[in-house]
Amino acid sequence: MAYIDFQRAFDSVTHPKLAHKLKAYGIEGALLEWILNFLSDRKHRTRVANSYSGFAPISSGVVQGSCLGPLLFLLFINDLDEFNMPVTCKLYADDAKLYTDITSAIDSANLQNTLDKLYNWSKIWQLNISHHKCCIITIGRSVNRITAKTNYRPTLFNYELAASPLSIVKSVSDLGVIIDSQLNFCDQIASVTRKAHQRANLIHRCFLSREKDSLILAYKIYVRPILEYCSNVWSPSLKRDILSIEAVQRRFTKRLPGLSNIT
Numbered sequence: 001m002a003y004i005d006f007q008r009a010f011d012s013v014t015h016p017k018l019a020h021k022l023k024a025y026g027i028e029g030a031l032l033e034w035i036l037n038f039l040s041d042r043k044h045r046t047r048v049a050n051s052y053s054g055f056a057p058i059s060s061g062v063v064q065g066s067c068l069g070p071l072l073f074l075l076f077i078n079d080l081d082e083f084n085m086p087v088t089c090k091l092y093a094d095d096a097k098l099y100t101d102i103t104s105a106i107d108s109a110n111l112q113n114t115l116d117k118l119y120n121w122s123k124i125w126q127l128n129i130s131h132h133k134c135c136i137i138t139i140g141r142s143v144n145r146i147t148a149k150t151n152y153r154p155t156l157f158n159y160e161l162a163a164s165p166l167s168i169v170k171s172v173s174d175l176g177v178i179i180d181s182q183l184n185f186c187d188q189i190a191s192v193t194r195k196a197h198q199r200a201n202l203i204h205r206c207f208l209s210r211e212k213d214s215l216i217l218a219y220k221i222y223v224r225p226i227l228e229y230c231s232n233v234w235s236p237s238l239k240r241d242i243l244s245i246e247a248v249q250r251r252f253t254k255r256l257p258g259l260s261n262i263t
Helices: 015-024 029-039 068-081 105-124 186-206 212-222 224-228 239-254
Strands: 002-005 042-044 056-058 088-092 095-099 171-174 177-180
Touching: 002 105, 015 029, 015 068, 029 068, 068 088, 095 105, 177 186, 186 212, 186 224, 186 239, 212 224
Parallel strands: none
Antiparallel strands: 002 095, 042 056, 088 095, 171 177
16 A cells, blocks of 8 residues: 655645646636636735734645635546556545555556556646655555465565655554554554543643533543544454553543542
């Protein structure tokens, strides 16, 4: 699996090429003019304390924070997966992910060819790639072993992007979920429990009130979302991981008035 990250993607969309793609989707006439007027003649400046810089024109990019901006960006990169290659491409915002089963050198070559096409696409449409954020991860229990049928070791192939080798990692954050080569999600569980403990401790330190209902409400609002984000993907099966998750609420409620002795 290859993870690809675009550099300053939302700010790098060129308006003429965006207009070209919008026309290809059938957006023309007054609607196209309205969108281009929305993007053109915009300016920005920087504020530090009470000091302001001069205004500078914005010559590219979609308007972040607007409802239309993300939609325009998705239309701009929507043709990224049209390579007609035996490699699956998944897109979410400015993140792209290529993955395939590797059983022979041909499969590795197909993935490399797709990476080359993706890079050429990025050069044509002026959407630079952050090479230092891109990586390769091999998922499976026997990633370092030779496959039985083809006598091929998948990890021997060195993948490149623009003649620069892609780093090989054992774990990677995929939309906020840590994926490792064994798919056991131990790193993910350790990460979310650490963040949840920190947030729970912060609630106890910052709230002057010791009123139980208020603290429980704060826990539900600020701590539980950390533990529940994408939990249907990484839901723990090992007892140690289950106890680690449960320990967050147990530790928090032990410090609440009247709940310290409750199991």
